[in-house]
Amino acid sequence: MGSNVATITNETDGAPTPDMTSRRHFIATALAAAGWHRSAPPRQADMFALVLGTAQDGGLPQAGCYSPRCDAARENPRYVASLALVEPSAERFYLVDATPDLTRQIDLIPGDAFRQRAQARRPFDGIFLTHAHIGHYLGLAVLGREGLGISRTPVYCSPGMADYLSNNGPWSLMVDEGRLVFPSVQLDEWHRVDDTLSVRLIPVPHRHEFSDTVGFVFRGANRSLLYVPDIDRWEDWHVGIEDLVREVDIALIDGSFYSPSEVPGRDIEDIPHPLIPHSMNLLQSAARDGNEVVFTHLNNTNPVHDEGSAEAREVSRRGFTVARAGMRFPL
Numbered sequence: 001m002g003s004n005v006a007t008i009t010n011e012t013d014g015a016p017t018p019d020m021t022s023r024r025h026f027i028a029t030a031l032a033a034a035g036w037h038r039s040a041p042p043r044q045a046d047m048f049a050l051v052l053g054t055a056q057d058g059g060l061p062q063a064g065c066y067s068p069r070c071d072a073a074r075e076n077p078r079y080v081a082s083l084a085l086v087e088p089s090a091e092r093f094y095l096v097d098a099t100p101d102l103t104r105q106i107d108l109i110p111g112d113a114f115r116q117r118a119q120a121r122r123p124f125d126g127i128f129l130t131h132a133h134i135g136h137y138l139g140l141a142v143l144g145r146e147g148l149g150i151s152r153t154p155v156y157c158s159p160g161m162a163d164y165l166s167n168n169g170p171w172s173l174m175v176d177e178g179r180l181v182f183p184s185v186q187l188d189e190w191h192r193v194d195d196t197l198s199v200r201l202i203p204v205p206h207r208h209e210f211s212d213t214v215g216f217v218f219r220g221a222n223r224s225l226l227y228v229p230d231i232d233r234w235e236d237w238h239v240g241i242e243d244l245v246r247e248v249d250i251a252l253i254d255g256s257f258y259s260p261s262e263v264p265g266r267d268i269e270d271i272p273h274p275l276i277p278h279s280m281n282l283l284q285s286a287a288r289d290g291n292e293v294v295f296t297h298l299n300n301t302n303p304v305h306d307e308g309s310a311e312a313r314e315v316s317r318r319g320f321t322v323a324r325a326g327m328r329f330p331l
């Protein structure tokens, strides 16, 4: 993956204090709510999305799985699907989904500035959560009182997800203690997060158990990125996936399964995710036109985890990409 990312410098003078950061957030949120958009260009367009993990919720290795892939992953684990959004010059950091692997995977965020922010107990300027399945929010737990003990961190999620976190322990304690706050966001509308980053939350059809599900479109100074790690079927969505892929610069999408044979005894209709070959068929012409489509949220049975597999080679032959931890996408 190409990268235009500058090394993050350790400039204590320029590092935002937690108070400065919350004030900036408050102002940005208030201005956005008033429909005011800053017209001046950002200081430096150096924002990037960083892949922190690529596995489906259960992780790789998965508990009690002793397949050759899971055994190999005991030496070289693949973290659960997540992103960081990093703005090096502004020293801002966002997390997209808080996974059970959060403790280790946020170490992939480069630079001293992030570490200083973590030491000040305010590592993230915001956390974006897609939904309440285990791979996407359990990591919040280690950010609470028993762990890092974050304070006043905006969480961007659906109103249903915010209700769920506010009304169910242990998450409700983090809300009551003021560690997690919920800016008001309208689904399907653009929301200004800071002077570089905007986000749109799009409802996604996906097993609605504890909460509904959203996908995100993030827009930086130069490029935009779609993140939809979980969806039941593209055909059930109110959004045309091909249109959306053409609208953004990079699409990181649900690649949970490659083939129904990965889950013996289950009919293809019972697998509530689009199979990778089906998604490639839908998006082949967009990929041919240069749209970047990247598969993530890979089940532990999915052969595309293995870079040399025939399936991984087929994905790249057709002009698509399999997400790998550490990949950067400039925004």
Ligand SMILES: [Zn+2]
Pocket (backbone or CB within 6 Å): 056, 057, 133, 135, 136, 229, 230, 297
């Ligand atoms: Zn998931």
Ligand SMILES: [Zn+2]
Pocket (backbone or CB within 6 Å): 131, 133, 206, 230
């Ligand atoms: Zn899910």
